[in-house]
Amino acid sequence: MNRDTVIVHAGYRRKSTAGPFLAGPQFSSTYSSPGDPAQHPLTYGRFHNPTWTAWEDALGVLDGGEAVAFASGMAAVDAVLGVTLKAGDVAVLPADSYYAIRRLASTWLESRGVQVRLVPTSGSDHLQALEGATLLWLETPSNPLLDVCDIQALAETARARGATVVVDNTTATAYLQQPLQLGATLVVASDTKGLTGHSDLLLGHVSTTDAGLGDALRAWRTHHGAIPGPMEVWLAHRSLPTLPVRMIRQCASAERLAACLASRADVAAVRYPGLPxxxxxxxxxxxxxxxxxxxxxxxxxxxxxxxxxGALTLVREATSFGGVHSIAERRARWGGDAVSEGFIRFSVGCEAAEDILADVGAALEASPPTP
Ligand SMILES: Cc1ncc(COP(=O)(O)O)c(C=O)c1O
Known part of the structure; x- marks a missing residue:
């Protein structure tokens, strides 16, 4: 069956099951469960929830592994770092990753005795940095500079040296890229972004084909309480069947926008992996x-x-990306990224491409470079 069709139905009830296609969110902190807890599939809301289970089934289908859902992308990142690293380990992380991950590494990880080595996503420094490393973390395309590295080649090298390989798949989503198939041990993502795409929730998840790591991640979630809300999970699952159509349209429009910007003399350093x-x-x-x-x-x-x-009339100024509404921001306003003061991260939405292009074109004309 075509992968798009599989995604439309992922985690939804089968045709043979009566009732709604997707059961409503289950709001329950506790369950009737007399006597021995081991005799009951459901006992307490921090341990399990049927709304999560359906969502995780769907994510597992998308990633080709076993998925564990978390309250946000950072909760998922935190869980991966927590279960894979201990004092004395060496972790190789992207020097240009999402800045909150680098901050977590330089504070929490280093205070736990983990040595962190930062390596740019592009270039050939990974090999040397992997010497004695137990973890290789990749983020491709990276946020916000959109650098790309070869997952398969790096995963092969790192795993041959005994390192765990993690790919942050947030910018691509599981629709565009399947790191487990390319040799990663774990894939982590913020589902706040394109995967759910409606700018109405925060969620994250981790997938793996290693059953031991799956169990460890579930235990981490239970013990640390990094659990997703049932309403958010249900909204996410409701948004999933449109992932293929959203992505196809948004990517096609992004390609057009990148080509259009690259052709303008008044715009510099256009970054888009689709540009030749x-x-x-x-x-x-x-x-x-x-x-x-x-x-x-x-x-x-x-x-x-x-x-x-300020001159954009359709496109909102906001942070985040991947949603159905186009948004843009001046990334340097946050600090933490190696970008110039004029660097713009533009997230292309589901509006008609000609309207996005017209808005951007008019806003550029209204704000010419200062001589
Ligand atoms: C690449 C990447 N990973 C992880 C995260 C964290 O996700 P969340 O904001 O859902 O915690 C983000 C957020 O922007 C991100 O861009």
């Missing part, structure tokens, strides 16, 4: 189904970037 001039375009073409929903570019100065964002 992207340094890792060939790798992206090999490991991704399409090139993603984010386009980044540089308007040189803070003043021009702010003027551009």
């Amino acid at each position: 001039q992207h340094p890792a375009h060939a790798i992206a073409a090999r490991q991704m189904r399409a090139f993603g929903t984010i386009v980044s570019f540089d308007l040189a100065t803070r003043a021009r970037a702010e003027s551009f964002l």
Whole structure:
């Protein structure tokens, strides 16, 4: 069966089961469970929830593994770092990862006695950094610079040296990229973004084909209480059948926007893995189904970037990405990323491409570079 069809039905009840296609969210902190708890499939809401189970079944189908849902992407990241690393270990992380992950590494991980080595996503520094490492963390395409690395090649090298390989798949989503098939041990994602796509919830998940790691992640979630709310999970699952149509449209529009921006003399450093001039375009073409929903570019100065964002009439100025509504932001306003003051991260939504292009074109004309 076509993968798009599989996704439309993932985790939904089968045709032969009467009732709603997707059961409503189950709100229960506790369950009637007299006597021996081991005799009851459901006992307490921090341990399990049928709404999570249906969602995790769906995520498992998407990733090709066993999935564990978490309250946010960072809760999922935290769980992976927590179950895979101990004092004395060496972790190789992207120097250009989502900045909160680097912050977590330089504070919490290092205070637990883990040595952290930061390596740029692009380039050839991974090999040397892997010397004695127990964990390799990849984020491809990276957020917000959209650099790309070769998951299969790096996973092969790292696993041959005994390291656990983790891929943060947030920017691509499981629709565009399947890291477990490319040799990763674990895939982690913020489902707050494109996977659910409606900017109405925060969630995260981890998938793996290693049953021991799956159990450890579930135990971490139970003991740390990093559990997702049933309403968020149900909303996410409700959004999943439209993932293929959303992604196909958003990626096609992002390609058009990137090409249009790249053709303009007043826009510099357009970054999009789908552009032939992207340094890792060939790798992206090999490991991704399409090139993603984010386009980044540089308007040189803070003043021009702010003027551009203010001149957009359709596209909102907001953080995050992957949703059905186009949004953009000046990334340097947060600090933490190696980007210029005029660097824009643009998340392409589901609006008609010509309307997005017209809004961007008009806003650029209204905010010309200062001579
Ligand atoms: C690549 C990446 N990983 C993880 C996260 C964390 O996700 P959340 O905000 O759902 O905690 C983000 C958030 O932007 C992200 O971009």
